[in-house]
Amino acid sequence: xxxxxxxxxxxxxxxxxxxxxxxxxxxxxxxxxxxxxxxxxxxxxxxxxxxxxxxxxxxxxxxxxxxxxxxxxxxxxxxxxxxxxxxxxxxxxxxxxxxxxxxxxxxxxxxxxxxxxxxxxxxxxxxxxxxxxxxxxxxxxxxxxxxxxxxxxxxxxxxxxxxxxxxxxxxxxxxxxxxxxxxxxxxxxxxxxxxxxxxxxxxxxxxxxxxxxxxxxxxxxxxxxxxxxxxxxxxxxxxxxxxxxxxxxxxxxxxxxxxxxxxxxxxxxxxxxxxxxxxxxxxxxxxxxxxxxxxxxxxxxxxxxxxxxxxxxxxxxxxxxxxxxxxxxxxxxxxxxxxxxxxxxxxxxxxxxxxxxxxxxxxxxxxxxxxxxxxxxxxxxxxxxxxxxxxxxxxxxxxxxxxxxxxxxxxxxxxxxxxxxxxxxxxxxxxxxxxxxxxxxxxxxxx
Amino acid sequence: xxxxxxxxxxxxxxxxxxxxxxxxxxxxxxxxxxxxxxxxxxxxxxxxxxxxxxxxxxxxxxxxxxxxxxxxxxxxxxxxxxxxxxxxxxxxxxxxxxxxxxxxxxxxxxxxxxxxxxxxxxxxxxxxxxxxxxxxxxxxxxxxxxxxxxxxxxxxxxxxxxxxxxxxxxxxxxxxxxxxxxxxxxxxxxxxxxxxxxxxxxxxxxxxxxxxxxxxxxxxxxxxxxxxxxxxxxxxxxxxxxxxx
Numbered sequence: 001x002x003x004x005x006x007x008x009x010x011x012x013x014x015x016x017x018x019x020x021x022x023x024x025x026x027x028x029x030x031x032x033x034x035x036x037x038x039x040x041x042x043x044x045x046x047x048x049x050x051x052x053x054x055x056x057x058x059x060x061x062x063x064x065x066x067x068x069x070x071x072x073x074x075x076x077x078x079x080x081x082x083x084x085x086x087x088x089x090x091x092x093x094x095x096x097x098x099x100x101x102x103x104x105x106x107x108x109x110x111x112x113x114x115x116x117x118x119x120x121x122x123x124x125x126x127x128x129x130x131x132x133x134x135x136x137x138x139x140x141x142x143x144x145x146x147x148x149x150x151x152x153x154x155x156x157x158x159x160x161x162x163x164x165x166x167x168x169x170x171x172x173x174x175x176x177x178x179x180x181x182x183x184x185x186x187x188x189x190x191x192x193x194x195x196x197x198x199x200x201x202x203x204x205x206x207x208x209x210x211x212x213x214x215x216x217x218x219x220x221x222x223x224x225x226x227x228x229x230x231x232x233x234x235x236x237x238x239x240x241x242x243x244x245x246x247x248x249x250x251x252x253x254x255x256x257x258x259x260x261x262x263x264x265x266x267x268x269x270x271x272x273x274x275x276x277x278x279x280x281x282x283x284x285x286x287x288x289x290x291x292x293x294x295x296x297x298x299x300x301x302x303x304x305x306x307x308x309x310x311x312x313x314x315x316x317x318x319x320x321x322x323x324x325x326x327x328x329x330x331x332x333x334x335x336x337x338x339x340x341x342x343x344x345x346x347x348x349x350x351x352x353x354x355x356x357x358x359x360x361x362x363x364x365x366x367x368x369x370x371x372x373x374x375x376x377x378x379x380x381x382x383x384x385x386x387x388x389x390x391x392x393x394x395x396x397x398x399x400x401x402x403x404x405x406x407x408x409x410x411x412x413x414x415x416x417x418x419x420x421x422x423x424x425x426x427x428x429x430x431x432x433x434x435x436x437x438x439x440x441x442x443x444x445x446x447x
Numbered sequence: 448x449x450x451x452x453x454x455x456x457x458x459x460x461x462x463x464x465x466x467x468x469x470x471x472x473x474x475x476x477x478x479x480x481x482x483x484x485x486x487x488x489x490x491x492x493x494x495x496x497x498x499x500x501x502x503x504x505x506x507x508x509x510x511x512x513x514x515x516x517x518x519x520x521x522x523x524x525x526x527x528x529x530x531x532x533x534x535x536x537x538x539x540x541x542x543x544x545x546x547x548x549x550x551x552x553x554x555x556x557x558x559x560x561x562x563x564x565x566x567x568x569x570x571x572x573x574x575x576x577x578x579x580x581x582x583x584x585x586x587x588x589x590x591x592x593x594x595x596x597x598x599x600x601x602x603x604x605x606x607x608x609x610x611x612x613x614x615x616x617x618x619x620x621x622x623x624x625x626x627x628x629x630x631x632x633x634x635x636x637x638x639x640x641x642x643x644x645x646x647x648x649x650x651x652x653x654x655x656x657x658x659x660x661x662x663x664x665x666x667x668x669x670x671x672x673x674x675x676x677x678x679x680x681x682x683x684x685x686x687x688x689x690x691x692x
Contacts, residue, residue: 005638026634067490092494
């Protein structure tokens, strides 16, 4: 029982792919032999963060460790094993009117993964990232000890583990605070925005009154239309506003196979983006709609295996953040993307609030941009390096949960707190028992 | 219902216990590992179990302890009216062919112990007017195949026993459900190549729950395995000798 299987392992972008020796235990324990291991959740990080460091290296998937250990219905404090998925939390706790405090754009992520990536969501400007709501972690560190940490206990280990990409130890238990909501419905307003300046202004204005804000950008539009898109604002519907019953269960279609690459030709992509823009532009600005929570937070979850739309070679997702003062950098990034003509479905733009104390946490006060790049070999990687140069010059950084390409020297320039993080890792895992393809590439670990 | 579940901390048993607890059935988790039982009981409670949740010690390797375990379960919820046994042993054919102690243990757990436990429970239930017994056999018991006939034999024996138990106790109000899962992705099957029609524990649990409610004598999960096994049962022996599975 509890056997191992050798299987191809990749992130959601399906590039790169490496064979791993995968275990999916129901009880999270490190193997006693001390050999290297990579913790992995549902594999929704895009790049190589959850890809084994070398072919055949061991991967410990946490998804079967999904028990809820305690729930305090007064405070919303939830303690669970690290493999519990956000999807399951929504299924069990939303009927009791509790909602995740922060959610990324998919509900098919584990809580351990949310901590390891310190994920953020459409409420970052107001509420911060996932780690801000974590009260306690249990981490099995390299020597097999189970260590409790939190904002006030083993704080250094906590700050290195939140956003630490699973490289400080195996997260086995998490206590987080859910937020109370009055319904499973959302009040949503969408408005067309003609260009980048208007989008940035729109996000800033919306941030004052709305818990959730995000913009979708047609990143193939150029010239005067650069940055045109749709601004979306949302909040949880109150009891009086929401329809009487709970929202319908999400419907799921699935992409049955890899799409052919012509589907991603710039021409078709441009047509799709334009159609998407026009379809939303028809809604007059300011008109509010009531939609199920999943329609607002997880539109792509309705399409199972949507990553297959990018074809056999997979794709990279690029996400960066630049400080607010460096506003011009956003325009430069968009111009370079449009000039490269690299097809992408819509890009996401969002303003972030202050950065967290966690050393490798991604968001910082400023503007974040996220988009898909179909993987076409060295040309795509060159584009990422060019974009990275703009980000570094602006004092920004990239998101490790999305990254498959960034060079070690570039990452070091982006993350001033990297040295602090390394010192904590040295203390708890001097032999680098926890490593990934990403830690080999970005942090110089042995493969 | 008031259901005692043996094997409810893992895999399909864990998924089934969650469904039972969520709809308000009383659940008693029976097993060997007190820590795991307590953790799973916390899981059911924190997820909002609407009925009582209890745990109790039961070791399938110790048939002499069954009576005490069933007494404790009865006491915990005021009389159990259904027993579900999802626990079982599994090992690869190659291992069982060489390691006779291992083989003996697997046969003991999957057939002897499970049959003794179910028989004992059937008597209890019959004595109080009826109830339901549900045990997890396997499609591997439907027809011996060279790649897993040792495990399959243990399950074939169990299937035959359950079939008979249903016949023997039906008139006394005891319904018997024999679950025959095909390949299901759980900790038990980890490391094995995943065949077509592989199922997920949650989906299997939903099928088993319906069978429990209806008292379906034999249920395949995922349901497609009923057809697959029908085809395999109909294969002439001459062909079974030649195929590699």
